Amino acid sequence: MFVELNELLNASPERPEQGKLTLLRDTKTDGSFLVHHFLSFYLKAGCKVCFVALLQSFSHYNIIAQKLGVSLTAAKEQGQLVFLEGLKSCFDVLFGEEQHVGQPNPLQFISEDGSNLKTMYEFVRTSLMASGSDSWKCPVLLVDDLSVLLSLGVRPVAVLDFIHYCRVAVCSQLKGNIVVLVHSNDDSEDEENELVVNSLCHQSNLILWAEGLATGFCKDVHGQLKIIQKGSSELKAERNLLRIYQYKIQDKNVTFFARGMSAAVL
Amino acid sequence: MAALATGGATPSDGATSFQRKVPASSRLAAIAGTRPSVRHGQLLLSSGLPSLDCVLGGGLAVGTLLLIEEDKYGIYSNLLFKYFLAEGIVCGHNLFVASAKEDPADILKELPAPLFDDAHKNQVDEKETAIKSKQESQESMKIAWRYQNLPKVEVSPAASARFGHYYDVSKTVSPELLQSIKWHRFFLPEEMSLHPEIKTCNMTYGYTRLLQSIQRIIYQEGFDGSYPQKKQKNILRIGIQSLGSVLWGDDVCCADNPEDIHSLTKFLYVLRGLLRMSLSACIITVPAHLIQNKAIMERVTNLSDTVVGLESFIGSERETNPLYKDYQGLIHVHQIPRLNSLICDVSGTKDLAFRLKRKLFTIERLHLPPDLSDTVSRSSKQDLAESTKLLSSGCGAMAIGKKHLDF
Numbered sequence: 001m002f003v004e005l006n007e008l009l010n011a012s013p014e015r016p017e018q019g020k021l022t023l024l025r026d027t028k029t030d031g032s033f034l035v036h037h038f039l040s041f042y043l044k045a046g047c048k049v050c051f052v053a054l055l056q057s058f059s060h061y062n063i064i065a066q067k068l069g070v071s072l073t074a075a076k077e078q079g080q081l082v083f084l085e086g087l088k089s090c091f092d093v094l095f096g097e098e099q100h101v102g103q104p105n106p107l108q109f110i111s112e113d114g115s116n117l118k119t120m121y122e123f124v125r126t127s128l129m130a131s132g133s134d135s136w137k138c139p140v141l142l143v144d145d146l147s148v149l150l151s152l153g154v155r156p157v158a159v160l161d162f163i164h165y166c167r168v169a170v171c172s173q174l175k176g177n178i179v180v181l182v183h184s185n186d187d188s189e190d191e192e193n194e195l196v197v198n199s200l201c202h203q204s205n206l207i208l209w210a211e212g213l214a215t216g217f218c219k220d221v222h223g224q225l226k227i228i229q230k231g232s233s234e235l236k237a238e239r240n241l242l243r244i245y246q247y248k249i250q251d252k253n254v255t256f257f258a259r260g261m262s263a264a265v266l
Numbered sequence: 267m268a269a270l271a272t273g274g275a276t277p278s279d280g281a282t283s284f285q286r287k288v289p290a291s292s293r294l295a296a297i298a299g300t301r302p303s304v305r306h307g308q309l310l311l312s313s314g315l316p317s318l319d320c321v322l323g324g325g326l327a328v329g330t331l332l333l334i335e336e337d338k339y340g341i342y343s344n345l346l347f348k349y350f351l352a353e354g355i356v357c358g359h360n361l362f363v364a365s366a367k368e369d370p371a372d373i374l375k376e377l378p379a380p381l382f383d384d385a386h387k388n389q390v391d392e393k394e395t396a397i398k399s400k401q402e403s404q405e406s407m408k409i410a411w412r413y414q415n416l417p418k419v420e421v422s423p424a425a426s427a428r429f430g431h432y433y434d435v436s437k438t439v440s441p442e443l444l445q446s447i448k449w450h451r452f453f454l455p456e457e458m459s460l461h462p463e464i465k466t467c468n469m470t471y472g473y474t475r476l477l478q479s480i481q482r483i484i485y486q487e488g489f490d491g492s493y494p495q496k497k498q499k500n501i502l503r504i505g506i507q508s509l510g511s512v513l514w515g516d517d518v519c520c521a522d523n524p525e526d527i528h529s530l531t532k533f534l535y536v537l538r539g540l541l542r543m544s545l546s547a548c549i550i551t552v553p554a555h556l557i558q559n560k561a562i563m564e565r566v567t568n569l570s571d572t573v574v575g576l577e578s579f580i581g582s583e584r585e586t587n588p589l590y591k592d593y594q595g596l597i598h599v600h601q602i603p604r605l606n607s608l609i610c611d612v613s614g615t616k617d618l619a620f621r622l623k624r625k626l627f628t629i630e631r632l633h634l635p636p637d638l639s640d641t642v643s644r645s646s647k648q649d650l651a652e653s654t655k656l657l658s659s660g661c662g663a664m665a666i667g668k669k670h671l672d673f
Contacts, residue, residue, distance in 0.1 A: 033608050057542045063306075063606040087539035091481060094469075094536060110532065111468065151531035151565040153468065183568055190561035217616055249608050 001041035001068060002033075004256045008227060008245065009206070013045035018138050019171045021163075023204035024181040025197065028212035029223045031181060033254055035144045036061070038179045040068040043075055047176075048136035050127045052120070054086035054148045067252045080136060082127040086148075114153035117162040125169050128176065139176035141166055146200075147183045147193055156192040160199055167203070205230050210247075220264035221246045225256065297499050297545070299357025300328065301429050306606040311501060311547050312357075314349030316430035317629040321599055321618060322572060323611030325429070328501060329542050330603060331534070333566070335554035335575035336508070342576050342595060342620070343551045345627065347505055349433060350549045352377040354503035355447050356431050362483055362504040364452035364476055366513035371451065373507070374444055378433035381625060434625050452479050454514065470526065472514040473533040480504060481540055490544040502546035509533075509550050510557065519556040527562055534569045571603040576620075589634055593619040597629055 006012060024034045032055075039061065042049050053061060062072040075081035084106060093107045106123035109116070128139035149159050163180070170176040184197045201207060209226040229241040245256045248263075257263070300309045303324055310325030313332065319325045326332055332350075336343040354361050355377065363370035407414045457475045469477075484490050489502045510518050510530050517524045534550075541548055554575065557563055567573050578595035579585045597618040604610040619632040 030604060032604065036608065060606050064608060067608075086535075087542050090536050090539045091477070094532075095478060095481070113468065114528075147565075147568060148535070151528065151569060152535060153528035153532060185564065188561070188564060189559070190564050193561070193564075217612075217614070219614055251607065251609060254608070 001044060002037050002254045002256075005037055005254065006041070008243070008256060011041070013041060016042065016045045016047060016138065016177070018175045018177065020177045020206060021167060021171060021200075021204040022177065022179045022206045022208065023200050024179060025184055025201075025207060025209045026181070026211070027184055027186065027209070029210055031183075031208075031210035032056075032144065033249055034208055034210060035142065035179075035181050036064050036068060037254075039142060040065055040070045042140045042142070042177070043070045043072075043080065046080075046137050048080055048082075048128060048130075048134065048139045049075075050082045050084070050124055050139070050141050052084045052086075052124070052141070052143045055144055057087055058083060058085050079134070084123065109149075109154055109158075110152050114155055114158060116158050117149070117154060121162055121165050121169075124166055128170060128174060130174070139170060139174050141170050141176065141178045143178075143180040145181035145183065146196065150190075150192050150196065156195045159196050163200065163203070213246075220248060221262045222249050223247060224259070297501060299353070299359060299429070300501065301325070303327065305609075305611055308605055310429075311359075311503070312353050312430040313346075313549075314351075314353035314431075314433070315346065315627055315629070316432070317627070318346070318574075319430055321597070321613055321629055322574075323602060323613070326547050326572065327603070327605055328545055328547055330547060330571035330605070331538055331541060332547070332549045333570040333573045334549065334551045335563075335573065335600075336551050337576040337578035337580075337595060338555055339578070339580060340508070340551070340553070341580070342578055342622070344507075345435070345622070346574075346576070347507060347549060347551055348373070348377050349627070350503065351505050352380065352433055352439060353431060354501075355439060355443055356380045357501075358447060359501040359503050360487065360489075361447065361449035362452070362480065362502055363449065363507075364454075364479075364505065365507040366454040366472065366511065367508065369451075369453055370449075374449065375438060375441075377439045377444075378435045379437040379439045380443075381432040381434055432625060435622070435627075436624050450479075450483050452476055468526075468528070469532050470515045470529040472516070473529055476506070477533065477536055477540070480537070484540060484544045484546065489546055499545060502544065504541075504546055504548040506548065506550045508553055510552050518559065518562055519553055522558045524559065524562075527559065530562065531565050531569055534566060538569065538571070567600055570601065571605075573600040574598070575600055590619070593621045593630075593632070595620055596632065 001013070011017065022038070024031055024038075026032075026034075039049065039051065043065075051061075058072070065072050072081060072083070076083055086107060089105065089107055090110055093105055093110050103123070103126075104119045106120040108119040124141055128141065130136075130139070146159060146163075150156060163178075166178055170178055180200065182193070182197050182200065184193065188194055207226070207228040207230075209228065210223055211226065212223050213221060224244055224246045227241075227243045227245070231239055231241075244259060246259050246262060247254050247256045255263075297309070300311055302308070303310045305323070306327075309328040310319075311328060312319055313322065313326050334343045334346055351361055351363065351374070361374075363373055365373060452475075454472050454475075457479075458471075461475070484502065485492060487502070489500075508514075510516055512520055516526075516529055518527065518530055537548065540546075550570075552566065554563055575598040576595060577598065579590060579593070580595075584590050597620050599613075599616075599618070602610045602612055615631045617632040618629050620627060620629045
């Protein structure tokens with residue numbers, strides 16, 4: 001986890017918040033550093049994490065997590081981390097033999113028509129359900145990333161249904177958190193994606209939006225991060241809190257600073 | 267360590283003297299034609315073009331996918347495709363060539379010949395003449411006399427141990443070299459006639475067959491580590507030509523609302539899964555200019571690792587523009603993967619152009635010369651503004667409108 005981001009979000013591993021949906025959004029840049037931050041944050045906080053990793057392989061996340069101070073293999077062995085690796089099993093799901101024994105594969109939707117993500121929801125629910133011997137804190141669902149589901153043939157309504165069901169199960173019933181990553185673009189022609197992203201923006205409590213700089217590539221400032229915190233009570237109609245910071249990604253850390261205050265300029 | 271860690275090219279003449287002491291990579295570095303990356307310890311392959319390797323941050327990582335967005339007539343993307351395969355031949359890797367329009371055997375016959383044969387012969391001749399001349403002129407060194415007794419620098423005989431080779435486009439590779447490597451083929455019309463009806467899994471038939479074929483080769487030849495007793499590991503280089511074109515049975519290129527927009531993206535996803543689990547790398551050329559539905563290209567870009575777009579000047583008004591007279595086209599690097607690391611070796615130059623001469627395909631920084639003419643015409647200024655707008659596309663961001671560049 002990145003210490004500076006924790007300070008900006010006023011979050012600490014000792015007392016993680018509960019019942020929140022956090023949306024990670026990236027535009028014209030790669031926002032996966034935020035996924036790594038939240039993964040190591042919740043693992044250090046002692047929460048039970050279900051990670052639906054659709055975009056990269058396990059060793060990729062593991063190596064970066066080690067740089068950030070957590071070991072994913074150890075967490076998996078202890079039962080703290082449930083890791084669903086999309087890339088590893090997608091071929092078998094498509095071309096493998098039909099399996100009627102045991103639990104249906106959570107990635108079943110790839111070979112179906114994409115009308116629902118029931119099997120994946122069941123997988124998430126069973127893996128985050130508190131079993132008696134567990135001593136972990138609140139459960140967390142982490143998805144990297146949701147836009148890939150649309151590319152795999154799932155309808156946008158089905159994606160939204162899945163998030164809704166997960167919110168009911170994880171956020172309200174189990175008092176846990178959900179963090180999802182989506183890609184978006186201001187002038188994107190991908191309407192389905194924009195539909196999902198807009199809908200999630202309205203539902204989420206916290207939005208972290210990583211954007212590339214409008215003026216182009218810069219070696220010292222890799223992008224800007226918008227932090228949008230929804231008002232805590234909708235009844236009182238509190239305004240959203242919007243803060244903008246710029247960041248630079250380094251090998252083991254990401255530094256955040258106010259706009260124009262990059263170390264290269266000062 | 268710091269100097270090399272800033273990315274960019276290391277000289278491609280022989281192995282670098284600095285070897286990172288990581289146990290895994292030192293074991294794997296024994297595979298011919300690869301070298302471990304300084305940044306993330308992954309094995310890197312050469313893409314066949316040393317200048318493209320520089321742009322991509324040292325090379326193409328094993329297990330990743332290189333997507334080339336074809337230029338309008340497919341000339342230069344075809345060339346990059348051939349360079350990739352030719353590099354595989356020179357390094358002794360296995361090849362898998364898939365195409366829907368050309369027979370893979372014909373593609374292989376037309377690969378460019380590597381240059382080291384000629385260079386080596388020339389160097390051997392030079393060495394002989396040098397030895398003769400050295401014996402004749404023993405007292406020639408008057409100023410550098412300390413160096414007189416040092417042996418002459420040896421010409422490296424094993425030139426194929428280099429990372430990245432140069433090719434002569436005007437010559438084709440020799441049949442002996444072709445026969446020395448093992449290669450596999452996938453020609454769609456052939457497959458259609460052999461197995462006409464098979465379960466399609468909601469994907470276009472051509473893609474289904476191709477995936478099954480690739481997986482079969484990876485499994486049978488042991489690229490995914492299923493034969494641990496085989497000591498000699500090798501790399502499988504997969505080349506897929508013109509994926510997404512009509513010849514593959516997919517109508518993304520000819521219809522605005524294609525029948526099945528998910529076939530191509532599903533294929534790429536599953537292919538990337540196969541690549542990650544094996545010692546292979548893949549190059550795919552996609553006729554991106556024909557795809558009307560831009561949403562598909564966005565999704566395709568997100569699903570690939572490295573994406574490079576080619577834009578040739580043939581047929582456009584830039585062909586006659588004196589600003590671009592030295593170059594044949596532009597190269598846009600849309601995406602470079604961040605593997606095992608939070609950062610990637612992105613080069614600072616975003617304005618890249620390529621030029622092709624007989625022996626050399628180079629990618630250079632596009633350098634717009636200063637406008638030194640006496641009468642600065644309106645049209646050239648407009649063109650400069652247009653090209654700067656197009657060129658400053660880093661972080662993927664384009665300068666929005668002209669408001670940031672107006673001064």
